[in-house]
Amino acid sequence: MSKHHELIVIGSGPAGFTAALYGSRANLETVVFEGQQPGGQLTITTEVENFPGFENGVQGPEMMDIFRKQAQRFGTKTFYETITKVDFSQRPFQMWSDTDKHYTADAVIISTGATARLLNTESEKKYWGFGISACATCDGFFYKNQKVFVVGGGDSALEEANYLTHFASSVSVIHRRQEFRASKIMIDRAKKNPKVDFVLDSVIEEFLGEEQNGIKRLTGLSIKNVKTGEFTRHDTDGTFIAIGHVPNSQVFEGILDMDDEGYLITKGKSTYTNIPGVFACGDVQDHVYRQAVTAAGSGCAAAIDAERWLADNK
Numbered sequence: 001m002s003k004h005h006e007l008i009v010i011g012s013g014p015a016g017f018t019a020a021l022y023g024s025r026a027n028l029e030t031v032v033f034e035g036q037q038p039g040g041q042l043t044i045t046t047e048v049e050n051f052p053g054f055e056n057g058v059q060g061p062e063m064m065d066i067f068r069k070q071a072q073r074f075g076t077k078t079f080y081e082t083i084t085k086v087d088f089s090q091r092p093f094q095m096w097s098d099t100d101k102h103y104t105a106d107a108v109i110i111s112t113g114a115t116a117r118l119l120n121t122e123s124e125k126k127y128w129g130f131g132i133s134a135c136a137t138c139d140g141f142f143y144k145n146q147k148v149f150v151v152g153g154g155d156s157a158l159e160e161a162n163y164l165t166h167f168a169s170s171v172s173v174i175h176r177r178q179e180f181r182a183s184k185i186m187i188d189r190a191k192k193n194p195k196v197d198f199v200l201d202s203v204i205e206e207f208l209g210e211e212q213n214g215i216k217r218l219t220g221l222s223i224k225n226v227k228t229g230e231f232t233r234h235d236t237d238g239t240f241i242a243i244g245h246v247p248n249s250q251v252f253e254g255i256l257d258m259d260d261e262g263y264l265i266t267k268g269k270s271t272y273t274n275i276p277g278v279f280a281c282g283d284v285q286d287h288v289y290r291q292a293v294t295a296a297g298s299g300c301a302a303a304i305d306a307e308r309w310l311a312d313n314k
């Protein structure tokens with residue numbers, strides 16, 4: 001049994017829900033497949049201070065609830081399923097979900113976002129979930145009065161570092177260079193925070209730990225100074241990886257054009273992919289801005305592109 005929809009939106013962050021809002025308000029019968037992280041990356045962030053319209057900031061999960069409800073108010077249906085396979089070689093476009101259901105659509109908007117990048121070392125894999133995390137909002141609470149590290153030099157790393165000081169006794173930021181990629185306001189905030197210190201020009205060589213009665217626990221880090229080549233050992237209770245993201249585009253490999261890093265390629269200033277009728281918006285096609293507000297803007301553009309394309313091609 002397959003179910004047909006006029007417009008299918010794959011992914012449920014600011015881009016996906018904005019696309020759905022505009023699609024539904026354009027009278028397109030619109031469904032959103034929420035995927036493995038309903039609401040997207042903002043559901044694992046704390047306060048969002050830079051989304052226009054929220055003068056006093058808003059919690060990420062609350063903001064995504066508002067996005068979802070606003071789209072639903074105009075008729076968007078949301079499914080807690082993940083699209084795991086697509087066939088865009090024929091129309092209507094074909095899609096299959098993780099519940100083995102088959103769907104077809106006249107037009108598709110892809111807004112699958114991006115996922116945290118990891119260091120991908122053997123010792124990271126060994127202690128992952130046993131003291132290593134990529135989400136301070138999810139796991140920070142477990143490190144009350146403990147000593148933690150954050151890896152990275154971008155806004156995410158410094159934001160996580162500041163956030164973790166609500167719980168931890170100290171937070172050390174390990175960054176592979178002297179200069180930060182983060183914005184000035186984030187750097188200033190971290191530098192002013194008495195609980196935050198910095199280990200610069202340095203990388204984690206190895207995560208160290210122990211295992212007792214079958215339970216693993218991270219206890220330390222072997223850190224290499226990339227300038228001097230010197231190794232130092234640091235005790236730690238927890239380490240948070242905040243080194244950027246990889247686009248969630250694996251399902252579209254070999255089907256849609258993407259760059260070397262896997263970001264979907266859209267044409268010019270539009271949201272058109274290489275397949276007419278399939279559009280892409282948000283972080284899965286944007287490695288430059290990657291903001292909630294730019295994602296929402298591109299979601300709006302994708303819905304307008306889809307609506308106009310459907311008017312000409314349906």
Ligand code: NAP
Pocket residue numbers: 049050119151152153154155156157159176177180181182203242243244245288289290291
């Ligand atoms: P990012 O800006 O790409 O920064 C990633 C950081 O991780 C860089 O400092 C990079 O080092 C480092 N890194 C990457 N791979 C590494 C590796 N294998 N080993 C060690 N270090 C590694 O990513 P992000 O911080 O997640 O931010 C992404 C976007 O979201 C940005 O546009 C940012 O402004 C935005 N953002 C905004 C806010 C906010 O405004 N509240 C909060 C979070 C994120 P190098 O610098 O040496 O390359």
